[in-house]
Amino acid sequence: AQKITQTQPGMFVQEKEAVTLDCTYDTSDPSYGLFWYKQPSSGEMIFLIYQGSYDQQNATEGRYSLNFQKARKSANLVISASQLGDSAMYFCAMRGTHFGNEKLTFGTGTRLTIIP
Amino acid sequence: GAGVSQTPSNKVTEKGKYVELRCDPISGHTALYWYRQSLGQGPEFLIYFQGTGAADDSGLPNDRFFAVRPEGSVSTLKIQRTERGDSAVYLCASSAEEGANGELFFGEGSRLTVL
Numbered sequence: 001a002q003k004i005t006q007t008q009p010g011m012f013v014q015e016k017e018a019v020t021l022d023c024t025y026d027t028s029d030p031s032y033g034l035f036w037y038k039q040p041s042s043g044e045m046i047f048l049i050y051q052g053s054y055d056q057q058n059a060t061e062g063r064y065s066l067n068f069q070k071a072r073k074s075a076n077l078v079i080s081a082s083q084l085g086d087s088a089m090y091f092c093a094m095r096g097t098h099f100g101n102e103k104l105t106f107g108t109g110t111r112l113t114i115i116p
Numbered sequence: 117g118a119g120v121s122q123t124p125s126n127k128v129t130e131k132g133k134y135v136e137l138r139c140d141p142i143s144g145h146t147a148l149y150w151y152r153q154s155l156g157q158g159p160e161f162l163i164y165f166q167g168t169g170a171a172d173d174s175g176l177p178n179d180r181f182f183a184v185r186p187e188g189s190v191s192t193l194k195i196q197r198t199e200r201g202d203s204a205v206y207l208c209a210s211s212a213e214e215g216a217n218g219e220l221f222f223g224e225g226s227r228l229t230v231l
Contacts (some may be wrong), residue, residue: 045222091158103172104220108157
């Protein structure tokens, strides 16, 4: 079984500041992937960034970076220079390789609001 | 089409009725997933297909829910004797790759409202 925990139900951040969204996970799989998705009010799920459990370096995609600390089982998303368009729900998710873990398991999400 | 297509986008039905929701994945994607998302919650896994077969249906809440993918492409989620608690957005996703790093591409969802 695998589990994702997001402990911040909501966050308010000033525009242009950096923000860190927390995510911890639990799994019995030795190999797994960690994902972050953005869901604006329109409802679509937008893929942001991926980190493999054996990747040596933290993933980065433009203003998004993933602070992966394997020993602590955390995969925090960092958004630099936040913009008003970043206001949305953000979901951390993971996917394993063992039977029963191939599905993407989501956390409960963090609602991020960027203040002008 | 270019992305995952779900129909209908909105469905309003009465308690006790039967409902079908359709998902057309990205062409060539072998893996297909159904999720349910209630208001303010994260997506909740329902069922996962690899080709035509259900590889994991552990998320289906009860025997009123059933899904098929007869030709390994389009999938239909079927809900019998709908209840008000079934109201949610039903998301479909597809993936080209097996393994942990296969990105899931989501459709825009089918919003089901049971009156």
